[in-house]
Amino acid sequence: MLQHLVSGFAAALTPAYLAYALVGCTLGTLIGVLPGLGPAAGTAILIPLTFKLDPTGAIIMLSAIYYGAMYGGTITSVLINVPGEAASVITCIDGHQMARQGRAGTALGIAAIGSFVGGMVATIALVLVAPPLARLALSFGPPEFFALMLFGLCLVSGLAGRSMLAALLMTVLGLLLAMIGIDPVRGAPRFAFDIPDLYDGIGFIAVVMGLFGISEILLAAEAPVGEVVRARLSSLLPSREEWRRSVGAILRGTGIGFALGLIPGIGAIVPTFMAYIAEKRLSKTPERFGKGAIEGVAAPESANNAYANAAMIPFLTLGIPSSPTIAVLMGAFIINGITPGPFLFQERPDLVWTVIASFFIGNVILLALNLPLVGLWAKLLHLPFPYLCAGVLLFCVVGAYSLQQSIFDVWVMIAFGIIGYVFRKLDLPLAPLVLGLILGPAIEKSMRTSLEMSAGDYSIFFTRPLCLGLLIAAAAVLAGAALKLAPSVLREPQL
Amino acid sequence: MKRPLARVAVAAAALLAAAGAIAQADDFPSRPVQLMVAYPPGGSTDVGARVVAAIAEKILGKPMVVVNKAGAGGQVGWTDMARQRPDGYFIGYVNLPATNTVVLDPERKAIFGIDAFVPIINQVLDPGLVWVRADSPYKTLKDLVDAAKKAPNTIRTATTGILSDDHLAILMLEEAAPGAVFRIVHLEGGAAQLKEIMGGHVDVAFDNVGSVAPRVRSGELRGLAVMDPQRSKFVPDVPTTKEAGYPSVISNSTRGIAAPKGTPQPVLKKLEAALRKAMEDPEHVQKMDAAGLALKIMVGEEYARYYRETHAQAKKYTEWAKNRPHK
Numbered sequence: 157m158l159q160h161l162v163s164g165f166a167a168a169l170t171p172a173y174l175a176y177a178l179v180g181c182t183l184g185t186l187i188g189v190l191p192g193l194g195p196a197a198g199t200a201i202l203i204p205l206t207f208k209l210d211p212t213g214a215i216i217m218l219s220a221i222y223y224g225a226m227y228g229g230t231i232t233s234v235l236i237n238v239p240g241e242a243a244s245v246i247t248c249i250d251g252h253q254m255a256r257q258g259r260a261g262t263a264l265g266i267a268a269i270g271s272f273v274g275g276m277v278a279t280i281a282l283v284l285v286a287p288p289l290a291r292l293a294l295s296f297g298p299p300e301f302f303a304l305m306l307f308g309l310c311l312v313s314g315l316a317g318r319s320m321l322a323a324l325l326m327t328v329l330g331l332l333l334a335m336i337g338i339d340p341v342r343g344a345p346r347f348a349f350d351i352p353d354l355y356d357g358i359g360f361i362a363v364v365m366g367l368f369g370i371s372e373i374l375l376a377a378e379a380p381v382g383e384v385v386r387a388r389l390s391s392l393l394p395s396r397e398e399w400r401r402s403v404g405a406i407l408r409g410t411g412i413g414f415a416l417g418l419i420p421g422i423g424a425i426v427p428t429f430m431a432y433i434a435e436k437r438l439s440k441t442p443e444r445f446g447k448g449a450i451e452g453v454a455a456p457e458s459a460n461n462a463y464a465n466a467a468m469i470p471f472l473t474l475g476i477p478s479s480p481t482i483a484v485l486m487g488a489f490i491i492n493g494i495t496p497g498p499f500l501f502q503e504r505p506d507l508v509w510t511v512i513a514s515f516f517i518g519n520v521i522l523l524a525l526n527l528p529l530v531g532l533w534a535k536l537l538h539l540p541f542p543y544l545c546a547g548v549l550l551f552c553v554v555g556a557y558s559l560q561q562s563i564f565d566v567w568v569m570i571a572f573g574i575i576g577y578v579f580r581k582l583d584l585p586l587a588p589l590v591l592g593l594i595l596g597p598a599i600e601k602s603m604r605t606s607l608e609m610s611a612g613d614y615s616i617f618f619t620r621p622l623c624l625g626l627l628i629a630a631a632a633v634l635a636g637a638a639l640k641l642a643p644s645v646l647r648e649p650q651l
Numbered sequence: 652m653k654r655p656l657a658r659v660a661v662a663a664a665a666l667l668a669a670a671g672a673i674a675q676a677d678d679f680p681s682r683p684v685q686l687m688v689a690y691p692p693g694g695s696t697d698v699g700a701r702v703v704a705a706i707a708e709k710i711l712g713k714p715m716v717v718v719n720k721a722g723a724g725g726q727v728g729w730t731d732m733a734r735q736r737p738d739g740y741f742i743g744y745v746n747l748p749a750t751n752t753v754v755l756d757p758e759r760k761a762i763f764g765i766d767a768f769v770p771i772i773n774q775v776l777d778p779g780l781v782w783v784r785a786d787s788p789y790k791t792l793k794d795l796v797d798a799a800k801k802a803p804n805t806i807r808t809a810t811t812g813i814l815s816d817d818h819l820a821i822l823m824l825e826e827a828a829p830g831a832v833f834r835i836v837h838l839e840g841g842a843a844q845l846k847e848i849m850g851g852h853v854d855v856a857f858d859n860v861g862s863v864a865p866r867v868r869s870g871e872l873r874g875l876a877v878m879d880p881q882r883s884k885f886v887p888d889v890p891t892t893k894e895a896g897y898p899s900v901i902s903n904s905t906r907g908i909a910a911p912k913g914t915p916q917p918v919l920k921k922l923e924a925a926l927r928k929a930m931e932d933p934e935h936v937q938k939m940d941a942a943g944l945a946l947k948i949m950v951g952e953e954y955a956r957y958y959r960e961t962h963a964q965a966k967k968y969t970e971w972a973k974n975r976p977h978k
Contacts, residue, residue: 203701297852338727344758356720356727420846475866476846480719483691483842487698493941495865601839608836609807609852 161283164509168216168517173510176213177518180220181525187221188228188240191365191555195225195241195481203488211492212507216514218488220521222481223275223464226424227522230267230457231533234260236548238369238555242360243424243460245590246432248368250445250452257448261534262394266402266450267457268526274410274462275519281414282469283512287498290473293418298609299617301421302602303626305595308426310630311433312588313637320637323588326579330592333358334600360593362556362565363572367586369552370573373545375580398450405435405451406458413459417466420478424460425594429587431459465515472496472508679739679918683714686908687743689728691721694840695861695944696744696906699775702938707929711921718743721839724812726753726761733763737913739922742771745909747958751965752814756973765962769914770954772926773907775939776947777859779820779878780889784848785871787855792876792895795855796828803832807853809844813837817857819968820878820902822975827897848872859904860885864943878902885943905947905961907954923950 167173187198199221209217229240234251247267254263281289296304312327313320336347337357348354394402409431416427435455436445445452467478475497477483489496494504501508537544556569579586610616618624688700700717708715720728728743729750735741745768754765781792789795799806810817818835825831836853838844841862847853860877864885867874874889878900882891892900908926910919929935930948939946949957 203705294846294850297847297850338730344760355730421843474849476849477842480691483694486842487694487701490698490942493938495869497866497869497871499869499871605836605838609834611804611834 160505160509161513163506164511164513165516167212167506167510168513173213173216173514174517176209176217177220177514178521178525180217181224181518181521184221184224184226185228185231185522185526188225188244189231190228190558191232191238191240191361191369191552195222198225199481199484199488203484211489211494212510214488214492215485215494215507215511216518218485219468219511219515220518222485223461223515223518224522225481226460226464227268227271227457227526230271231264232551234263234267234453235533235536236369236544236551237372238548238552239361239364241424242364242594243428243456243463245364245368245425246428246456246587247453249432249587250447250449252372253446253448254450254453255534255537259448260537261530262398262450263453264530264533265527266394266398266454268523268530270402270406270409270454270458271461272519272523273406274413274458274460275465275522276516277410278414278417278462278465279512279515279519282465282472282515286469286473289418290470293420293470294474294476295622296419297620298602298605299620299623300626301419302599302606303617303623303630304419304422305426305599305602307626307630307633308430309591309595309599310633310637311430312591313633319583322584326584326586326588327592330589330594331596332592333363333589334593334596357597358593359559359565359568361559362568363593364590365552365556366569366572366574367576367579367589369548370569371576371580373549374573374577376541376545394450401449401451402454404438405431405454408434408438409455409458410462412455413462414466416459417463417478418469420467420470420476422463423479423594423598424463425590427459427463428456429591431455461519465519468515472500472511473498475500679921680711680713682740683716684708684711684739684922685716685718685741685743687718687720687728687732687741689720689725689732689744689746689749691719691840691842694842695775695777695859695942696746698861698942699906699939699944700744702935702942703774703926703929706932706935707925710925710928724753724815724837724839725749726759729753729768730762732909732911733767735911737911737915739910739914739918742908742910742914742922744906745770746816747905747907747961748819748965749812749815749904751962752819752969752972755962755966755969756814758973765958767912768909769912769919770958771908771910771919771923771950772930773905773947773949773954773957774930775861775904775906775944777861777904777906777944778883779816779857779902779904780860780863780867780883780886781820781855781857781875781878782848782863782867782872783855783875784851785873787873789855789875790873792890792892792897795875796824796831796897799825799831799833800828803830804834806833806855807836808833809836809838809847809853809856811838811840811844811858811862814969814972816859816902816904818972819965820857820900822968822971823878823900823902824897826971827899861942861944876900883945885945905957907949 187195199218202221226243229244230247232238232240233244233247234255237248237252239245239248251263312323336354338345338355345355412431412434413427416422432452432455435451436442467482470476470478471482477486486496553566556566559565576586606616686700686704688697690696704715704717720731725746732743753759753761783789808821821833821835838847841858844856844858848856860883863872866872867886874886876892876895877883877889878892927950
């Protein structure tokens with residue numbers, strides 16, 4: 157196997173394939189930076205570009221675009237509080253706060269490093285243990301999925317700031333918003349009020365762009381100008397103290413991202429939320445989170461690149477796409493006459509190992525590409541504030557429109573911008589709303605599919621060991637949160 | 652506005668806009684055309700769309716962008732297409748009989764009828780395929796049917812969507828084999844079926860040849876029957892339903908391109924010509940072959956007739972699906 161890897165490297169290091177990886181990383185980062193244009197759509201658009209390339213080259217480029225996009229979204233999250241795509245939402249919370257303290261460069265730098273570590277570890281694991289791990293992950297059927305997503309929802313208590321009630325309220329609001337649209341199993345419209353634009357749901361990206369980005373602009377419009385501190389070059393690197401704290405965050409984030417990447421269908425945003433919440437819970441000083449804690453950037457960023465690379469494992473070894481973007485990749489494979497799956501390793505070892513080698517190379521390229529640019533990006537914040545705000549607004553409007561070429565998404569974004577502004581004034585946390593919005597459909601779909609599998613018998617959730625285990629874990633998390641609340645409830649009878 | 656220059660500018664802009672609207676039919680396309688696929692990316696409709704779009708855009712001279720609008724078995728995408736302006740810049744795939752069943756199911760409250768779309772050209776006719784994991788106890792279609800009769804409503808049978816051609820095919824099989832009852836599980840798309848079958852969470856899948864042909868050929872999966880009068884060249888070792896003893900079970904999914912009703916005839920003709928040329932292009936034929944998708948180009952009256960006939964057949968099975976005791 158080592159011999160295969162070595163020959164894979166030899167092939168991947170040829171100028172042509174190196175160039176494809178470089179182009180892919182660059183395009184991917186750009187796609188990630190542009191809000192609205194998600195990695196799935198971006199990758200799909202670029203497929204015809206690869207028709208002229210040989211299959212190996214095409215796959216190298218498309219894969220590079222894929223994990224490049226994972227990094228790109230971070231840039232706008234940190235700089236202007238606009239999530240470039242779903243996976244970058246949670247980075248906004250601490251990342252943007254760091255930028256306001258003049259530490260944008262540090263945030264972006266640690267994100268680049270965390271992404272690199274996450275990606276490398278996941279790729280090494282791909283080489284060493286891919287097939288058995290992938291088979292293990294297959295045991296996640298719809299009931300297990302349901303339990304896992306429910307567990308994720310229960311973790312929302314970890315996102316609560318001072319008020320648990322506020323966090324829960326926002327979660328429920330998120331779940332409610334997730335109900336809008338066509339019922340995923342029977343097909344009847346819900347809460348759409350006969351507005352066809354709502355049949356597809358409320359448009360997640362437009363909502364988060366509004367909640368985070370537009371609300372930020374509205375808040376800035378009323379705050380005095382000149383808040384952003386000018387940063388000296390030396391503070392572009394994390395302090396020793398911050399390095400120390402980041403190491404643990406990066407390792408844990410990588411672990412979480414990797415584990416979840418193996419399970420097809422999870423989606424990039426879940427590992428980032430879980431990594432963030434885990435860091436916050438494990439920290440001795442959780443109050444720093446939300447105010448510019450470096451772990452709040454390091455953990456999710458490592459998680460999302462580890463996830464992106466790990467998601468290639470079920471894809472390459474079993475031919476199962478984990479996410480819409482990978483499904484697009486699979487389409488590209490098929491068009492090029494390659495069927496990913498267990499036989500691919502045997503039939504085309506040259507192709508597979510070259511592609512795997514290029515994953516390593518791509519991660520290095522990403523780091524080399526983005527670290528030096530960090531200083532440049534950070535300087536963007538030194539633009540005169542009014543122009544910066546106007547630019548961001550334009551950027552967001554174009555991005556929202558580009559989602560589905562519909563002005564409706566722009567209205568949604570603006571509406572949620574105002575709503576987000578109000579929520580932030582009222583000190584209501586936004587992250588739980590996003591969590592509810594994301595997990596709601598996943599929970600509902602997997603529950604209903606599970607019940608179809610069992611012909612309506614609810615015991616399916618309790619007779620499968622993995623599912624039961626996750627449900628117990630979810631209950632434990634809830635119990636733990638309730639216990640923490642208990643002292644204050646007992647002291648003050650009215651909550 | 653006080654300054655005459657400003658007024659002239661406004662007037663000129665208005666004239667240009669009007670001229671642009673009139674010029675549309677003649678110099679179509681003057682901007683990119685969107686080709687909608689009502690399913691998630693990576694599926695067989697999507698693959699076919701991307702191949703034809705890449706070639707057709709060269710013929711049309713403007714980009715043809717594939718847009719995925721998945722959800723509710725395709726209803727989300729078709730609802731969207733029915734509302735689009737009929738100017739030729741938004742066309743999309745209709746998947747028969749899926750589109751028919753969405754219209755026919757009253758619970759779906761579809762806001763469009765089957766006449767909301769004007770068929771342009773059919774691309775693929777993908778026969779239905781029943782498949783299982785290679786280590787499954789069912790070696791033939793008869794094994795499966797016998798098991799379904801012995802233990803009704805226990806065999807977890809996956810479709811790619813509610814009231815999809817796969818769903819109707821299961822009902823056809825139940826009709827041809829009275830006493831056999833399958834426990835139907837609706838998944839979203841072929842990739843989900845692959846995942847759940849490989850993980851052992853469902854027992855058998857009804858899908859189409861194009862989705863899994865390479866894997867059946869390689870032996871990773873086992874095809875039980877092809878629901879077509881003839882064997883498929885992509886899975887030559889899989890018997891037809893006729894050979895397996897159930898000749899009435901004929902099911903397929905056709906993927907064709909249609910435009911919203913009201914699209915001007917000249918625009919439709921241009922699209923038909925460009926798409927047909929693209930589909931007959933050797934690169935298209937070769938790539939579709941590699942992907943396991945059987946081409947069946949139909950245009951004009953042939954396609955329109957097929958469209959109407961499929962609708963009538965779908966009506967029968969949709970009504971049955973709604974009245975079935977086990978949903």
